[in-house]
Amino acid sequence: MEKGEFAVHSSEVLVEGREPYVIVIPPPNVTAVLHMGHGLNNTIQDVLIRWRRMQGLASLWAPGTDHAGIATQNVVERLLAKEGKTRDDLGREAFVERTWEFVEETGGAILDQLKAMGCTCDWDRTRFTLDPGLSRAVREVFVRLYEKGLIYRGEYIINWCPRCLTALSNEEAEGDEVEGRLYHLRYPLAQGWADAAAEAQAVARAAASTEAEAEGGRAAGVEAIGQLPDGRWYLTVSTTRPETMLGDTAVAVNPADERYKGLIGAEVDLPLTGRRIPIIADDYVDRGFGTGLVKVTPAHDPNDFEMAQRNGIPLLDVMTPGATMGENAPEAFRGMDRFDARKAVVRAFKEEGLFGGDDSHTHTIPRCYRCETVVEPRLSEQWFVKMKPLAEPALQASIDGTVTFVPGRWKKVYEHWMENIRDWCISRQLWWGHRIPVWYCQDCGETIVAREDPDACTACGGAALEQDPDVLDTWFSSWLWPFSIFGWPEDTDDLKAFYPGHVLSTAPEILFFWVARMIMAGYEFLGEAPFKTVYLHATVRDTQGRKMSKSLGNGIDPLEVVDQFGADALRFTVISAAAVGTDIHLDPDDLEASFASGRNFANKVWNAGRFTLMSVGDDPIKPLSEVGKDLELSDRWILSRLSGTADSLTQELEKFRLHDVAEKAYHFFWGELADWYLELVKPRLRDDAAEGSKQAARTTLVTAFDGILRLLHPLIPFVT
Ligand SMILES: [Zn+2]
Ligand SMILES: [Zn+2]
The missing domain is CATH 3.90.740.10 (Valyl/Leucyl/Isoleucyl-tRNA synthetase, editing domain)
Incomplete structure (x- = not known):
């Protein structure tokens, strides 16, 4: 893919007046490798983005990665352990430097893997949660909430991992x-x-x-x-x-x-x-x-x-x-x-x-969600966000339908959680992440919370300041993602053009970790929700119904599928299987059984295309308006089926019924166009066929084939 191919500029919206359509990617962990969950979720987003782009909207899919505090730190600590060292041997500064090196060397590979799947993100906009701009947003939010009395330090019982030696949120300690x-x-x-x-x-x-x-x-x-x-x-x-x-x-x-x-x-x-x-x-x-x-x-x-x-x-x-x-x-x-x-x-x-x-x-x-150690409730001094005031507008947004959930049953789950929300423990005893912007004066004991690193104590003028050693929970940067990536707190053109966005597609597991908090942050800092629809996709399981996971060894590597069967086969298979509200079952031991049908379909499209191009030859195709009087019953039938299919696909897409889109497009292409119409027109395309009938057949075939290619394009972009 060429650089800048899917770039969207704010002027398209602000100057040219095009309607925007925005999806922000759930930023994968910077050290993550692609798994089938990513394969599914990113196909869904790409289908929506391509479809809206083809409708003429300024369709922006904003990519990026998450620094993933505890996960990344654990990876680097394991590497150090192989050298017989601990993070304390290195010291904080050297450890953070080492982690940056690791991230710069190996990180973000997952974005290249998404490109192999055909994802049409605006790659020039790639962001990282530790970028200077996004870090500035984090500080701004911390200071604003502190000044508002919504961030406090308190003694509290937290979930504590005695192995990772860090606090865990309730959701990280299930x-x-x-x-x-x-x-x-x-x-x-x-x-x-x-x-x-x-x-x-x-x-x-x-x-x-x-x-x-x-x-x-x-x-x-x-x-x-x-x-x-x-x-x-x-x-x-x-x-x-x-x-x-x-x-x-x-x-x-x-x-x-x-x-x-x-x-x-x-x-x-x-x-x-x-x-x-x-x-x-x-x-x-x-x-x-x-x-x-x-x-x-x-x-x-x-x-x-x-x-x-x-x-x-x-x-x-x-x-x-x-x-x-x-x-x-x-x-x-x-x-x-x-x-x-x-x-x-x-x-x-x-x-x-x-x-x-x-x-x-x-x-x-x-148990600790990272290392499975039994969590110990522990008394400690931590930083918290008071969530009740933030939750109120976010709860209301669901009640009054400003934000909707697909499948609809998640609405109740979300609202129940928002009604019973507890304060959010945001400090983590880690080194990798946004360090808490709080300094303690060693002379007079003053606590200073500041947007810029202070040189002197605001109370006594002394210079003996020590910064809080903890970093912020990773989600404290990702909850700002829908607007920090567009330059907030500056009032940028990007922010004006692309906030709020439209759809957020993600795994149900992070509805509370991430989605709910983004909605809260949207209302608190920009006065409106960051998206209108939350699409919670299926869970990918093996044939025994177990969730695919690294530790179970039952995963499927999407890139292996791309190599063996093609990206279109991967995409078509997961979309076809993703009925709203049901899980997807794939067999990690038999990729052929899982993905062959997707590959066969892409091949069928290719072969039908070759046949069509060969049969119609090089002569110009007459427009439909010129062959109207020669259209035969079969021509009228396939054209009417095309238009009916196009209408119903649009309706299904609007309802996020993507598997129905795949099924109906498949049925039209294979069951009607390839099996029937292509067979019916063959005699009319021969050299000795009557001229009027031949031209009508050529025009109809090209129209129908061109039409279904466009309809299929969001699903299987490579072959189409
Ligand atoms: Zn742990
Ligand atoms: Zn002081």
């Missing part, structure tokens, strides 16, 4: 349900509360037996309150992570729970620690879970953290960043890995006669 253990631990009640305990036990037993009767006499389960052999009373709490009890600072009950009313304000002697902690009341406690008595570990559980904030309970962090037991843990456990500590704590409870047994228990264990 997990699968597993069959685990629920452990029941007995906490002795402090002296002086025996009467209250006895009364609580009586109420609890009465409640339990009523419940047991109601459930047909099923055993009541774990004893919530009881007496130890030495006469002390105990309360039973249940947990899947016994090691965290070393950091308990309270036990909580629901204030409306009749069983424990008399115990609110009492204290327990927390085993293994020598600490005494209070029993508090909080609405969060679910009376139906376990015994209705809940251990509160505010430094290691997000819900407990919030409970502690509400009730003024202290925080006690008993782990290190690497998830070993830290200095606040009792000496016997210090230095132990968290899972070893789990066993050790259970053993110690057994030895002290305080173990109440364990049950199998299905629960979700969140």
Whole structure:
């Protein structure tokens, strides 16, 4: 492809008055290699872009790549590990330099791979999320939100990967349900509360037996309150992570729970620690879970953290960043890995006669989306964006239909998420990315948030400033993508011409990571949504229904398909298979079965083209208006079918029913034009055929063939 071939200039819109049509590419990770998900999504975008371009619109597809903070840093760290080095050996500056070198050498190859698929991006506009212009947009946004009070620093429970040593967003820390253990631990009640305990036990037993009767006499389960052999009373709490009890600072009950009313304000002697902690009341406690008595570990559980904030309970962090037991843990456990500590704590409870047994228990264990390490909730100082005010207009946009989702079922999912949005933790303990534009004065403690790097403290004038060591979440730059690529915060011609765009096509997995946040940023900084339609494409799976992935080894390399079957075969196959709302199944072990039909179709188009050109010869083709009186029934039929097909293809494209476009174009071409009309006209194209009939046949054949080539072009651009 020649340079500048698909360039679109703002003057086409602003001066010539052409209607724009804009799609911004979901920027792939700069180190990514093409997989079938990209193959599908970029074919979809190219079909839409080519179709609108052929309609005469100023059709702009803006390409680029994402610096992908944690992903890229992990790649470079693995390379260093092969040299026996860590990032700390290099130091921050050298590590970042090394990462830049790596990115400049190998990065962006995926864009060349998109070219091999025939993607008609405006390549001159290629952007990278760490480009100076885009970095400036990031700073501007950080400072604006900070000045507005929407960015704050706070202690918070975050998802933490003890291997990557970084914070993870909720979406980066999802997990699968597993069959685990629920452990029941007995906490002795402090002296002086025996009467209250006895009364609580009586109420609890009465409640339990009523419940047991109601459930047909099923055993009541774990004893919530009881007496130890030495006469002390105990309360039973249940947990899947016994090691965290070393950091308990309270036990909580629901204030409306009749069983424990008399115990609110009492204290327990927390085993293994020598600490005494209070029993508090909080609405969060679910009376139906376990015994209705809940251990509160505010430094290691997000819900407990919030409970502690509400009730003024202290925080006690008993782990290190690497998830070993830290200095606040009792000496016997210090230095132990968290899972070893789990066993050790259970053993110690057994030895002290305080173990109440364990049950199998299905629960979700969140894992780091990069390295699969079990995520540990962790207390730390992080930067956050207050999302509620940003979410309001973005929610409204979906409710009133300003932004629509295809398939429509995603509307509900989106709205539910926007209604329940939580603050966004935007700091990451990484080196690769946009460094947080905050400086701390070492002399007076002032915090400075600035668009330009400051030389001196704004409060005391001192020069001892230290920049916050963290970088911003990768999504903090990609949520600005639809306008940062056009030069925002400057009010550029590009921005005027190409914002807002029209369609955003992406994988459903990043609806919240990316799409929702782009809509929020669009409203906050430009007053309108960045696109009108969000198309969430199918998931590409293997024949067993498993999502294609590198780790499963069941992927298909789109470039291999291009080599073996041609780019048109790849494109036609994925579009044909992509019915709205259903997944695509392809067989990685049998590319022939998956892609042969696409190749055969492209070949059929080629052969029909050769036949047509040969049969009509070199004489000029008369326009339709001159052969009207000689048109035969078959001519009128195929021309009417062409016009009907063109109309219905346009309608299907407008509804994003791309597989119907492929199917109908295929049917017209193969089933009507090639199988019927081409056969019917053969005798009329011979030298000895009657002149009028021959000319009508030539004109009709060329018109029909030219027409279907145009209709097929967005799908299979190479052969057409
Ligand atoms: Zn990790
Ligand atoms: Zn100062």
